[in-house]
Amino acid sequence: MxxxxxxxxxxxxxxxxxxxxxxxxxxxxxxxxxxxxxxxxxxxxxxxxxxxxxxxxxxxxxxxxxxxxxxxxxxxxxxxxxxxxxxxxxxxxxxxxxxxxxxxxxxxGLPVWKLLGLSPAPLPRSSYTVSLADIPDMRRQAREAVAAGHTVLKVKLGTERDTAILEALREEAPKVALRVDANAAWTRPQAKRMLGVLDAARVELLEQPLAADDLAGHAELRRLSRVPLVADESLHHVRDVIALAEAFDGVNLKLAKLGGPLQALAALRLARAHGLSVMIGCMIESSLGISAAAHLAGLCDWADLDGALLLADDPFTGLEWTAGELARPQGVGWGVTRG
Ligand SMILES: [Mg+2]
CATH class of the missing domain: 3.30.390.10 (Enolase-like, N-terminal domain)
Incomplete structure (x- = not known):
């Protein structure tokens, strides 16, 4: 051993x-x-x-x-x-x-999802991230993602030019589902100002607008927002889920921050028990880590599993993406191969 x-x-x-x-x-x-x-x-x-x-x-x-x-x-x-x-x-x-x-x-001789008795349901479509850059570059990223078949884009925000970015991307990609992730960078007044902009851009969900520990701010924003709020940086441990249920509509589960697939499953069960929607997310990671997250994705409402798609040198193969849609991993174990 x-x-x-x-x-x-x-x-x-x-x-x-x-x-x-x-x-x-x-x-x-x-x-x-x-x-x-x-x-x-x-x-x-x-x-x-x-x-x-x-x-x-x-x-x-x-x-x-x-x-x-x-x-x-x-x-x-x-x-x-x-x-x-x-x-x-x-x-x-x-x-x-x-x-x-x-x-x-x-x-x-089983895939991990069968070992764990997880749902064989189809995976929700994954978002593809438009990372923060200057507006022409963000437009280019969105254009290329749409051309590659992606129908859900997640836009990274958290600047003074967020309104202009969002308007430009909505113009560039009028038909996609658009999600926004502010990565805890907005102030309370800024977040309130952005609510109308999010509505106008038909944003599907808003991830972590305010500081990780500002649950009161998120709770207040949630009362004002027609767009669902999803916790990411505010969720570190399985036990955090309970406190987040008042302040958010959903939680973003990432294996690397929760401590593994079994911990993420525990967080998922707790989230459902508290009426929360669930996103399965990821870091920038290889197809090995993405496959592990994808094993849980059939249980979730939203998927954000593009971490390996953004790599130039993913060392693992075996995940099947078709126009932005990730197929359930096949094969024994995690179903990916090195090389
Ligand atoms: Mg996030």
């Missing part, structure tokens, strides 16, 4: 900008669990907003990997990870949980 890992430098085809930053290089750590000749794999996609970098991933992996001994003991793995690092390093925990689940699925 062994756990090993390798950090790969992945590159987006174009610089990827949101309100907080713009990057082109994304180090991602692939974790491999091997026992009895069977291999299970997971991906750590760290995000600085949640306190992680590739440096912290590599620093804590030797300690957290000790928790993965019996791949079938999922509760024991979770307890071991929590005992070693109670709150932090969710992307590392995600990678280890993914590796355990794939090992089990491969050992019984």
């Amino acid at each position: 062994s756990v090993s890992w390798e950090t790969l430098e992945l590159h987006t085809a174009q610089p990827f900008g949101i309100a907080r930053w713009t990057h082109s290089v994304y180090p991602r750590t692939i974790v491999t669990f091997t026992q009895d000749g069977i291999v299970g794999r997971g991906e750590a996609a760290p995000n600085a907003f949640y306190g992680e970098t590739h440096g912290t991933v590599e620093a804590v992996l030797p300690l957290l990997a000790e928790a993965l001994t019996d791949p079938w003991d999922w509760d024991g793995l979770r307890a071991g990870l929590t005992a070693r690092m109670p709150h932090d390093h969710p992307s590392v925990k995600c990678a280890l949980e993914m590796a355990a689940l794939e090992w089990c699925a491969v050992s019984v």
Whole structure:
């Protein structure tokens, strides 16, 4: 039995900008669990907003990997990870949980979604992200996405020129479903001013307009908004879901911030119990991480799983995209192959 890992430098085809930053290089750590000749794999996609970098991933992996001994003991793995690092390093925990689940699925010859008894329902159409840049470049991104068959665009906002951006994109892509993600960058007055602009642009949903800890602000905005509000940065842990039910209409679940597929499933159940809609989201990550999220997508209302589509050098193959529509992953385990 062994756990090993390798950090790969992945590159987006174009610089990827949101309100907080713009990057082109994304180090991602692939974790491999091997026992009895069977291999299970997971991906750590760290995000600085949640306190992680590739440096912290590599620093804590030797300690957290000790928790993965019996791949079938999922509760024991979770307890071991929590005992070693109670709150932090969710992307590392995600990678280890993914590796355990794939090992089990491969050992019984099943896709992970069947191992977990998940819905075989079709996946909701994924959005494709128009990243923050100057307006001509954002227009170009939207034009190219539409030409590639995407029918749902998610626009990154969080600037003083958001109204002009949204009007330009609606003009460029009049028929697509348009979602907006402000990445926690708006002030309360700015968000209130934007509500009319969102309506005029027929925006389908608004993700994380205000600061992550401003639940009162989001609750107030929700009362004024005809567009559903979806929490992303405000949701770090499964337990956060309960407090978010008053302030938001939905939650964006990402495996890398919640600590793995089983944690995301727990958050999903809690969200449904509290009447919340559910989006399955992702970081910029390879098709390995995207496949794990796609396994849960049939249970969700919205999908935002374009992370690997934005890469120039995705090291995994096996996911099937047709005009922006992601097919349920096929094949044993996570259903993706390196190389
Ligand atoms: Mg977001």
